[in-house]
Amino acid sequence: MTRIKRFSLNYALVDCNSLQHALSVHAHLTEHPTPGQIELIPAAQTVLVHFATPQQTESFITSFTVPEHSETTGTQTTTRIIETVYTGEDLNDVANATGLSVEEVITKHSSASWQVAFAGFAPGFFYLHAPDNTMDVPRRATPRTSVPAGSVGLAGQLSGIYPRSSPGGWQLIGHTNAPLWDLTQNPPALLEPGNTVQFKPVRELVEIPASASVNPPQPPEKGVARLDAPGLQTVYQDGGRDGLSHWGVSPSGFADIAAAHEANRLVGNAVTVTLLENLGGGLKLTATDDIVLAVTGAQVSATVTSPDEANDKTPRTVRLYKAFALKPSETLQLGPTTGGLRTYLALRGGFEAPVEAGSTSRDTLSGLGAPPLTTGQTLYTANLPASAVAVGARPLDVPSESITLRVTAGPRDDWFTTESLEKFTATSWQVSDSSDRIGVRLTPENPRDSTTPVLQRSREGELPSEGMVTGAIQVPPNGEPVIFLSDRPVTGGYPVIASVHPADLRLLAQAPPTTRVTFTFIDPAN
Numbered sequence: 001m002t003r004i005k006r007f008s009l010n011y012a013l014v015d016c017n018s019l020q021h022a023l024s025v026h027a028h029l030t031e032h033p034t035p036g037q038i039e040l041i042p043a044a045q046t047v048l049v050h051f052a053t054p055q056q057t058e059s060f061i062t063s064f065t066v067p068e069h070s071e072t073t074g075t076q077t078t079t080r081i082i083e084t085v086y087t088g089e090d091l092n093d094v095a096n097a098t099g100l101s102v103e104e105v106i107t108k109h110s111s112a113s114w115q116v117a118f119a120g121f122a123p124g125f126f127y128l129h130a131p132d133n134t135m136d137v138p139r140r141a142t143p144r145t146s147v148p149a150g151s152v153g154l155a156g157q158l159s160g161i162y163p164r165s166s167p168g169g170w171q172l173i174g175h176t177n178a179p180l181w182d183l184t185q186n187p188p189a190l191l192e193p194g195n196t197v198q199f200k201p202v203r204e205l206v207e208i209p210a211s212a213s214v215n216p217p218q219p220p221e222k223g224v225a226r227l228d229a230p231g232l233q234t235v236y237q238d239g240g241r242d243g244l245s246h247w248g249v250s251p252s253g254f255a256d257i258a259a260a261h262e263a264n265r266l267v268g269n270a271v272t273v274t275l276l277e278n279l280g281g282g283l284k285l286t287a288t289d290d291i292v293l294a295v296t297g298a299q300v301s302a303t304v305t306s307p308d309e310a311n312d313k314t315p316r317t318v319r320l321y322k323a324f325a326l327k328p329s330e331t332l333q334l335g336p337t338t339g340g341l342r343t344y345l346a347l348r349g350g351f352e353a354p355v356e357a358g359s360t361s362r363d364t365l366s367g368l369g370a371p372p373l374t375t376g377q378t379l380y381t382a383n384l385p386a387s388a389v390a391v392g393a394r395p396l397d398v399p400s401e402s403i404t405l406r407v408t409a410g411p412r413d414d415w416f417t418t419e420s421l422e423k424f425t426a427t428s429w430q431v432s433d434s435s436d437r438i439g440v441r442l443t444p445e446n447p448r449d450s451t452t453p454v455l456q457r458s459r460e461g462e463l464p465s466e467g468m469v470t471g472a473i474q475v476p477p478n479g480e481p482v483i484f485l486s487d488r489p490v491t492g493g494y495p496v497i498a499s500v501h502p503a504d505l506r507l508l509a510q511a512p513p514t515t516r517v518t519f520t521f522i523d524p525a526n
Helices: 019-031 054-063 091-098 102-111 257-266 418-426 502-509
Strands: 003-006 011-015 037-042 046-051 079-084 114-119 126-129 144-147 151-155 158-161 166-168 171-175 196-201 225-230 233-237 275-279 283-287 291-299 302-305 324-326 331-334 339-347 402-409 429-431 439-444 472-474 482-484 496-500 516-521
Touching: 003 054, 011 054, 019 037, 019 046, 019 114, 019 126, 037 114, 046 054, 091 102, 091 171, 102 171, 102 196, 225 233, 257 275, 257 291, 257 339, 257 502, 402 502, 418 496, 418 516, 429 516, 496 502
Parallel strands: 079 196, 402 516
Antiparallel strands: 003 011, 011 046, 037 046, 114 126, 114 196, 126 158, 144 166, 151 158, 151 171, 225 283, 233 275, 275 339, 283 331, 291 324, 291 339, 302 331, 402 496, 429 439, 439 482, 472 482, 472 496
16 A cells, blocks of 8 residues: 655655555656656655645645556656676676576576666666566675776666766676766766666677767956865855756755855845855955955854055954955955854855856765865856845854754654654754764764664664655664755665754754754644
8 A cells, every 4th residue: 555654844755565666656756747746756665756835745645646556658768778798796696696597697687677766875876676587686795895887786686887986785797888977968867767778788898989078167267266274174065956866966055055045145146156165164265356255154253364564464353144345365264163063155246166967066975066175276256147235134043052953753753662752852962073964963962871772663674765855864773863964865774753844954054063952843734
C-alpha cells in the first residue's frame, strides 16, 4: 500500500513498496504533475515531491491518490548506449559470488535493460535498476579510498558508473569514458531518471575528443579589490542550484539566506546576487577602485584603515547592516566573530565568479563552484544593474549561547521508540565542532554512556536510500542527530526523525560549536 508522509513544510514523501513501484509513481507524477509540484526526487522505494507552498503539500498528502501499480505511459524513453571495457578489478570476485563464469557475468550485465532509477552521492552518479537482472552482488568488505572515474560497478541488484574519482565500495567490473558529468554539455548530466542504459561490451574505448571548451567570460583587466586574508574560509555564494536534485546536485547557496539577502539589498543588488560568505571573521581586503560594500550576519567588528599620510591611521569603525564606501588603497578588516558564525560581504554590482550548473555557489560536498578564496586573490565586480543604496537595517538575531528550533515530525519518526521521541525534545543538544555547510552534528550537552545510543530505534535493519531536504534531521546508529544544511546530499540512508522549519535554518547556520540546541514540535497544518 502506498503511504504519503510529510517531509518538512514543502515536501511530501510517497512511500512505495519496491523500486519498481517507485519508478512507476515517478513516471506518473512526471506525466501528470499535481498543483504546485516543483520537483521530483526518486529513490530506492520512495518519491520525494517538492511543492511551492505548505498548503499544496497538505492538499497532496490528504487527498491525492497515487496509482498502486505500474502503468504504461506515453513518455518516450531515452536510451543511452554506454561502451564498456569489461576488465574490472572485481570481475572474478563477482563471478565467484554469483556462481557464474566471467563471460556469463559480462553477458548478463550487458544484455540487461538498465533503467536510471535515482541520483546518488555525486553529480552525475545514478543508481541503475534492471527488472531482468538476476545478479545480487555484495559490496566490498573494505571500500576503496579512490575509485577511478568511469568505473562501472555492481552493488546488490543495482549497477552504477562513477562520474569522477571518489571513495566507493561497489564491485568494479569494467570502465567507460562516457561523459557522465560535463559542465560544457547542456545538460551537464548524460543520464536522468527514467532513461534506459544499455551497456555495450567493447575491446577498447575510442578516445573521445575533449569537449570544445566554452571560453568563460574574462574578468575586467582591473580588479576592484585584493583579498589580503580570507579568514578560516571565504567562498562565493549566490541563490543556489534549486531544482537539480534529479542530477544529484545539492541546492547549495547562502547558508543564512536572510542575512545574505539583506547584504545585497543594502548595496542595491538583487537579493540572490553573488557575494562573499565568510566563516568566523578574519577577512581582510584592500580596495583598488571605488566600491560600495555592506556587512551582515554574525556579530563582528568591521574597521577601515586609510593609508593617507595626513591621517593618523586610526581605523574607523563601520556599522554592520549599513552600506559604506571604500576608496582605493583603503582596507576593510573583520575581527573574529563574537556572536554567530557566518558573515556576508556584498559588493554593489555583485562579485564576478565562475558559473557552474547555473550558479556561482561553492558546493563543498560535490566541489562545484570556485574553490575557497585565497590570500592575494584579485576580486572583480560583475557590474550587474543595481538600484539605490538602501538605508541601514536592524541587525538580524544570531545565536548567543542557545537556540530553540521549530520542527515538524517525520517522515521516519515511527522508526524510533516513544521514549526516544520524548528524549529528542527533552535533551539539550550541543553543536559539534565537526559541523560544516553540509550538516550540523549534535551531541548531548551532558555526558552519557557512549555504548547506548541517545535516540534508540524501534526497528532493526537499514532504511533504503531516499530523498533528503535542507533541514532534515537524520539519526545515524549512534543516536546523535545530524541536521542537513545547504550543501546536503540529495539522498540519504538514515531515518529522518524531524525537519527544521525553513525560517529557523539561519539560526542553525549561525550557531558556532558548543551552542545549545533544543527542539519543539509544531503542527504543520497550522
